[in-house]
Amino acid sequence: MHHPWLASLPLLFAASAAPAQSLPAMLPTPVAGVSLTADSEARWVDFTLTPGNQLRFTMLVNGSPAAAILDTGVSFSVASQRFVSAARLEVARAPAVRAEAIGGAVPISWVATRTLGFGGLQRSGGRFAVVDLKAVATGSAEPVEILVGSDILSCCALDIDFDASRFRLLPSGRLPFQGATAPLSVGPRSKVFISEVTIGDKTLRPLIVDTGDGSSLTLSRAAWALSGANPQAVTTAVAFGLGGQIETELAILPSARLGTQPLSNVEVRIEGKGGFSDLTRTSGRIGSGLLQRYRVLLDPRAGRMVTAPGKAVDQQPVRSTSGLLIGYDNGRLRVLHVMRGGPAAATGWRAGDQICTVDGAPIPPINAGGSVDTGWSAGTPGRTVELGLCNGTQRRLTLRQFY
Structure with a gap:
């Protein structure tokens, strides 16, 4: 997953x-x-x-x-x-x-x-x-x-x-399947693929169409304010770029639109002022976390992006219920970030904490896909997880939905 x-x-x-x-x-x-x-x-x-x-x-x-x-x-x-x-x-x-x-x-x-x-x-x-x-x-x-x-x-x-x-x-101009369309070009400054997204009655442009971005939708602080979106809750997250770690805010939008393609339950990251979107003079990025719900044709020479719903079109975003963002570190799980408003933030967790056991079991090795199973951190709300820190202390964390 x-x-x-x-x-x-x-x-x-x-x-x-x-x-x-x-x-x-x-x-x-x-x-x-x-x-x-x-x-x-x-x-x-x-x-x-x-x-x-x-x-x-x-x-x-x-x-x-x-x-x-x-x-x-x-x-x-x-x-x-x-x-x-x-x-x-x-x-x-x-x-x-x-x-x-x-x-x-x-x-x-x-x-x-x-x-x-x-x-x-x-x-x-x-x-x-x-x-x-x-x-x-x-x-x-x-x-x-x-x-x-x-x-x-x-x-x-x-x-x-x-x-x-x-x-x-x-070859540019081919249309191998039918679907919804959105404009697509190559940005004159960024030299990358550019399109737009509509939230409510506000069309946000230019947005980088970025198959290398694992997130769904990232917006600059200014674009987020312009959208007028008012989700039930906004939390925080971290991510890593070529220049280092950044912190963003994180929310789920019930609906949006990519050209003529309606979108539902879109995970949105909001970059702070002076972030990468501001530096590149863009409103944000459309990533593969969103694109993978569809079959996608990107044809900037023809000026279009075409999307057709795939098997995952109605898939709900995976939400953390622990409030811990974690990474694998030499047989341990290391806390990268404690999400605002989550159960971990309410129980004293800190970035840098290291976990050696989950419900009494040691951290499993990395699998063939190069990742480790951390499904418990987005587990069923109400479940209590026993986490053994590498310093020998034990903590109980009760999962809940918080954004």
Whole structure:
């Protein structure tokens, strides 16, 4: 089970410190060196969802396999420092550059590639930004090596079939299925996929459409205020971006709209003033936590996003009933954040507390998906969980719904 409120936020950034160029809103410039094979429509790429809700798959870089994340929220595709070292790629000597990232600015360098490919897409030449990619960004113990960004993906139409855990690249203009539509473009400054969401009678734009973001919907403080939303309760959460940890507020909206697609029970994160949305001059992000309810076609060259309901369209958001946001740490569970208004906050829990047993049982090992079972933290309200701290003390936590 994926827990969007436990997921890390994306490793996305707008890698341009220079003034934005004036680009057509609905027609990005051609993607140099990128082409599709004649049979690209038949070349589906299988993916797995990480515990952080990102789409993980295998691609080829210079003929060698690499673990990758499909990330339309990255303006330039990224290679990890570890991958670059292991593949013995030569980092370009250039002046130091810093990029805007969730959690703060980060240093980047550049490396040239000969070829890359996945599905029916092939690229000759080109380059990756080189960044220190940490495993925490996918919510699992397994790091990734590549983030495939909009500099590559804007070439084509991206058809994501979440129910079948596969995607493919198609020539722009293809419409492989019918569904609701929303506008889609490439942002002139951020260079990433851009759309909009309507809450009540307020349409919020621009929003980054970010397959690398495991959350559902993230809004800036200003966009949240403009929406006029008034949920029953608002709590807090933390997430991790390339620049470090951030704290957001968290609420559930009963309804919204993505173009002509009605949305229900949408989990919303609200970023503080001066957060990543403010830095990128956007109203927020639409993440894979929301997109995975649908089959999705992203075609910025045609100016549209198409969504058709999938099996999970009516799925309720997973809500914490413990008020603890936790991460796996060498056989222990470490408290990353205590959510405002939750049962843990009322019983003295603190960030940094370490849990060694749950109901008398030791913490299970990480499973094949790279995560550990923490389903008890979103368990049935009224259940009491016995938690053994690693310092030898015992605590009882009675679960309840609080947002």
